[in-house]
Amino acid sequence: MxxxxxxxxxxxxxxxxxxxxxxxxxxxxxxxxxxxxxxxxxxxxxEGPKEDPNKPVLVLAGEKAEDVAKAHGGGEGHEGGAAAGGHRPGKGIDLPAPVNPANYQATYFQMTTPFTSNMSDTDAFAQISVAVSTYYDMRVIDAIKTHEMAIRSQVLMLLAQQPEEMLATPEGKRRLQGRIRTIINDILKQKTGYGGVDNVYFTNFVIQ
The missing domain is CATH 1.20.5 (Single alpha-helices involved in coiled-coils or other helix-helix interfaces)
Structure with a gap:
């Protein structure tokens, strides 16, 4: 080759x-x-974190809390999510208050029956009527209605521990408002997973 x-x-x-x-x-x-x-x-x-469909959402100014709740699967007549106990009982979380409340719609709810209790240091009794407000959709109000019995029990126990002289002052009443708001939110968090009550109001306050 x-x-x-x-x-x-x-x-x-x-x-x-x-x-x-x-x-x-x-x-x-x-x-x-x-x-x-x-x-x-x-x-x-x-994928990023998915939005919890059971979590109440903020209601923009001009919107209705009922419409927002229905759009997200909850609301009066259809208690989904928080109102229906969509979360297991536990510590739960706080729903943050809006940074600029003017951009959101507050919804008010009057608890129908007054709270009446003797006070800790006197034979006198206090009777208060309570309303609440939330910037979140109707699921927060529905949850208050659903768990009103537990809320009433805790508020009455709190009221029975108050001295008359404290409730006679504006500062004492403001403290009581804050403590009632904490009670309501804590019960909602335990029962539904979320709080959402922004403020508590006294629509009637009598000491006799």
Whole structure:
């Protein structure tokens, strides 16, 4: 065999080897890429935290709390989410108050029956009528209605611990408002997973 023939044969064998290596790399690369895709490295978009459908939402100014609740699967006549106990009992979380309340719609609810109790240091008794407000949808009010018995029990116990001289002062009444708001929110968080009451109001306050 001539030197030229040997050189051509050697060159052809080298080219075949290179082609085989390239094909092997391509097949191996495709397999690796497929494995990475299956493992989620490619074509997988990380999902952010999903909004809890049971969580009451803020009501924008001009909207109605009932309409917002129905749009999110809750509301009067269809107690979903928080009002229906969509969360297991526990510590729960606070719903944050809006940074700019003027942008949101407050909803008010008057508790129908007054709270009447003797006071801790006298034979006199106090009778108070309580209303609440929330910037969240109707699920918060529905939850108050659903768990009113538990709320009434705790508020009456609190009222019975108050001295007459404290409730006779504006500062004492403001403290009582804050403590009642805490009681209501704590009960809602335990029963439904969320609070949501922004403020408590006295619509009647009598000491006799």
């Amino acid at each position: 001539s030197d030229d023939a040997k050189a051509r044969k050697k060159k052809g064998g080298g080219m075949k080897m290179i082609l085989l290596l390239v094909v092997a790399m391509l097949i191996g690369g495709a397999g690796a890429a497929g494995g990475l895709y299956a493992a989620g490295f490619f074509g997988h978009k990380e």
